[in-house]
Amino acid sequence: MSPKEPMDTPFHNPGWAGNTGEFDLTEDQVRGDDFVGSRPLAGAHPSSSASYPYVLVDKHPESPLFEGPYRERFDKILTRYPDTRAALLPVLNLAQEVRGHVSPETMDRVGELLDLEPAYVRGVVTFYTMYNKRPVGRFLIQVCTNISCNLCGADEVMDAFLRYSNTEPGETSEDGDFTVIEAECLAGCGFPTCVQINSRYYENVKAGDIPSLCERLRADGK
Amino acid sequence: MAYPYVSDREVRVISTQFGDPEARTLAGAKQRGRYQGLKTALDMSPDAVVDIVKASGLRGRGGAGFPTGLKWSFMPKDYDKPHYLCCNADESEPGTFKDREIIRWDPHQLVEGCLIGAYAIRARHAYIYCRGEFFEATQVLARAVEEAYADGLIGDDVMGSGQKIDLTVHVGSGAYICGEETGLMNSLEGRRGEPRVKPPFPAAVGVFGMPTTVNNVETLCAVPHIVVNGSEWYRQWGSEKSPGTKLFCVSGHVRKPGNYELPLGFPLMDLIDDLCGGITNGNALKAVIPGGSSVPLLTAEECRSCALDYEGVSSCGSMLGCASVIVMDETTDIVKQVRRMAAFYAHESCGQCTPCREGSIWVTRTLERIEAGRGTEDDLDTLMELTAQMVGTTICVLSDSVAAPVQSSVLKFRDEYLALIRRGERVGTA
Numbered sequence: 001m002s003p004k005e006p007m008d009t010p011f012h013n014p015g016w017a018g019n020t021g022e023f024d025l026t027e028d029q030v031r032g033d034d035f036v037g038s039r040p041l042a043g044a045h046p047s048s049s050a051s052y053p054y055v056l057v058d059k060h061p062e063s064p065l066f067e068g069p070y071r072e073r074f075d076k077i078l079t080r081y082p083d084t085r086a087a088l089l090p091v092l093n094l095a096q097e098v099r100g101h102v103s104p105e106t107m108d109r110v111g112e113l114l115d116l117e118p119a120y121v122r123g124v125v126t127f128y129t130m131y132n133k134r135p136v137g138r139f140l141i142q143v144c145t146n147i148s149c150n151l152c153g154a155d156e157v158m159d160a161f162l163r164y165s166n167t168e169p170g171e172t173s174e175d176g177d178f179t180v181i182e183a184e185c186l187a188g189c190g191f192p193t194c195v196q197i198n199s200r201y202y203e204n205v206k207a208g209d210i211p212s213l214c215e216r217l218r219a220d221g222k
Numbered sequence: 223m224a225y226p227y228v229s230d231r232e233v234r235v236i237s238t239q240f241g242d243p244e245a246r247t248l249a250g251a252k253q254r255g256r257y258q259g260l261k262t263a264l265d266m267s268p269d270a271v272v273d274i275v276k277a278s279g280l281r282g283r284g285g286a287g288f289p290t291g292l293k294w295s296f297m298p299k300d301y302d303k304p305h306y307l308c309c310n311a312d313e314s315e316p317g318t319f320k321d322r323e324i325i326r327w328d329p330h331q332l333v334e335g336c337l338i339g340a341y342a343i344r345a346r347h348a349y350i351y352c353r354g355e356f357f358e359a360t361q362v363l364a365r366a367v368e369e370a371y372a373d374g375l376i377g378d379d380v381m382g383s384g385q386k387i388d389l390t391v392h393v394g395s396g397a398y399i400c401g402e403e404t405g406l407m408n409s410l411e412g413r414r415g416e417p418r419v420k421p422p423f424p425a426a427v428g429v430f431g432m433p434t435t436v437n438n439v440e441t442l443c444a445v446p447h448i449v450v451n452g453s454e455w456y457r458q459w460g461s462e463k464s465p466g467t468k469l470f471c472v473s474g475h476v477r478k479p480g481n482y483e484l485p486l487g488f489p490l491m492d493l494i495d496d497l498c499g500g501i502t503n504g505n506a507l508k509a510v511i512p513g514g515s516s517v518p519l520l521t522a523e524e525c526r527s528c529a530l531d532y533e534g535v536s537s538c539g540s541m542l543g544c545a546s547v548i549v550m551d552e553t554t555d556i557v558k559q560v561r562r563m564a565a566f567y568a569h570e571s572c573g574q575c576t577p578c579r580e581g582s583i584w585v586t587r588t589l590e591r592i593e594a595g596r597g598t599e600d601d602l603d604t605l606m607e608l609t610a611q612m613v614g615t616t617i618c619v620l621s622d623s624v625a626a627p628v629q630s631s632v633l634k635f636r637d638e639y640l641a642l643i644r645r646g647e648r649v650g651t652a
Contacts, residue, residue: 025241025243029243031358032243032246032326032358032359032361032362033358034243035243035246035247035362035365036358036361036362036364036365037365039361044364044368045367045368045371045372046390047364047367047368047371047376047388047389047390047391048364048365048367048368048390048391050390050391050392050393051352051360051361051363051364051391051392051393052357052360052361052364053354053357053393054357055357080388080390080392081390081412082304082430083411083412083430085411085412085413086410086411086412086430087412088412089392089393089394089395089409089412090392090393092395093354093393093395123414124412124413124414127397127414127415127572128354128394128395128396128397128415129395129396129397130354130355130394130395130396131395131396142355145562146316146515146562146563146566147316147317147474147511147515147548147559147562147563147566148316148317148473148474148548150558150559150562150652151473151474151475151548151550151554151559151652152474152475152652153652183355184314184316184398184566184569184570185314185315185316185317185318185398185515185566186355187313187314187318187319187321187322187353187355187356188319188322189316189317189318189319189471189473189479189546189548190319190471190472190473190479190480190481191319191479192473192479196355199357199358200357200358201358
C-alpha cells in the first residue's frame, strides 16, 4: 500500500472557472455563454421555453405563480405537449425558479394550474432530487462524490465546502449564503471534482480552491 | 483549436468540433457540414433511411448496444397515430460524460440527428430529454434549436420538403432512473420516472401511449454521418458485430482523463497507457470499470487482453455499457468505492420492485459495516446471496447494476475485504 500522493499532472480539461489550462478559450466560450447570451424571462421560441429553470441567487418564496413574463413562459410550455400533465415537471421547474424552492403550497398551486390532484403533484415532486423541498441558501452547492470524482478527492472537496460554510450537509449557513449537499454523478467525470453551484458547473475543483471560489461567488454572484 | 488531448490514433467522427465555439452557431455548423445529412435523408424514403442505418450496423450508444436500425424498423410504417422520437440526454451513469460534451460543443449535430431519426420513424415531434443538471449545455442546445427553427430546418416544412417535424427541449429534474427508456417516457409524461413493464414495447405503446423510439445522444449524432457517407464507410472501423467509432469517457487515475473517440475494438491498455498518458504518479493499475458503474470490475490482469467492443469486453467478463472507463490505481480502496456505488443505487432506486428497493439498501449497509471494520466473513456470503436475488427479478436493470460491481469485487478483490474484516486493514486510500 502506497501513501496517497497528490496528482502529478494538473488537469487541463476546460471547465473549471478561471482555469482553462493550456486550452486557449475564455470561460464564456467554454460555458457557451458567449453564444447563448442572456435568455428572455418570457422564454424565446416555445421549443426551448421548458429548458431553462434558472437557479437564481435571490429567492422570492412569496412570488405569485405565474405573472408577467413567467405567465408567458408557462403558456408557451403548455403548447409543447399533447396533455397538461406532461407540463408538470417544466412548470415545477419554473415555479422553483420563481420561488427558490417548492413548498407544499407551491405544489398545490401548480396542481391547480394544471388540473392535477395535490397528492399526485406531491408524489412527483418527492421523486425528483432537483426540487428543493425546503428553502436553500443563495448558493446551492452540489458536490459530486460519486466514484470518478471520489477517486480524485471529492470527499476532501466536500469537507472543504462544509468547513468554509461552517455547516452540515443540507444545512444553510448562518448568513444564508451557502447550502452544501452531496450530489450523485453530475456527468463531469473527466473533470474531477465536479461541483454544481446554482445553475453552473465548476470543474476540476480541488479542496484548496474552495475559499477563492466561494469569495468569487459572494462578489460576483456566479 | 483542438481539444487538449487529441491523439492521432483517434478517429473523430462525432467529436470533431469539441473545443470549437464557432461550431455552436448555425452558420458555423453549416460550414462544418451540418444538415447535409438531413438534406440527403429527406431525398430518400423513411424506410431507405432505416435501411442504411441498419446496414451500417450502428448499435445504441446508451449502454445496451441494441442495433439502431432494427429498433427503428419496429415502428409502424404509417402515419395513423402520432409517433414520437425521444432523445435520451439524461446522462447520469457514473463515469459517463460524453453527451454533455456533444451537446455543448456541437448542438446542431444532435439537432440534425434528431430530425433524421424523426423522419425515419415517421415522427412529427421529437423531444430531447436533457438532464436537469445540464443547465448550461441545455441552453446551448436550446439556442441552436431556436436558430434551426428560424432557418426552417425544424417546423412545418423542414428544408422545404413538406415534412413537418417539431422539436422540443425538455429537461428532467434529477433522477438517474429517467435514463431508462420507459422511466424517461413516464417522466416526460409528467409522472414519477418509474420504469414500465415490457411488453408492450415502446415501438407499440410508448410516450403518451403512442409508438415511440428512444435513442441516445451519441447514437443520433452518428446518424447524419452514416447517411452522408454510407453504411460501408461506417463499417471501415470496428468489427463485424460492433462497427464504427465510439466515444470513450476515461476518468479516475489517469494523467489525461477525457473523451476519446476510437474505433470499436481498440485495446483497453493502449487507451490507458498511450492516449491517457498512463496512470497518475506512475502507480500500478488495480482495476478498471470498462462501461460505467453498472458493469463488473476488471482486474489489471483481465485488462491486458481486453479489446473495447461489445463482444471483446463481454469475453473478459464485463460489459462495454456506455464505454465509461473508470481507472483505479493501486491506491484505490475497493471496498470504499464499491460501497459508494452501492449507495448511489440505493439512492436512485425508484422503489417499485422489492429486490431492488430493499436489496440496494441492505447491500449498502452491509458494505458500510465492513468498511467501518465491523464486518464478518459471513457478510461476504450475504452480499453474494443478496445480489444473486437482485439479478433478473425486477422491471428494469437498475437492480442488476447493483449486483455487478458488488459481486465482481467480492470475487476478484476478496483479499481486500478480508484484510478489512480480519485485521481492520484498509487497502488503499482513494
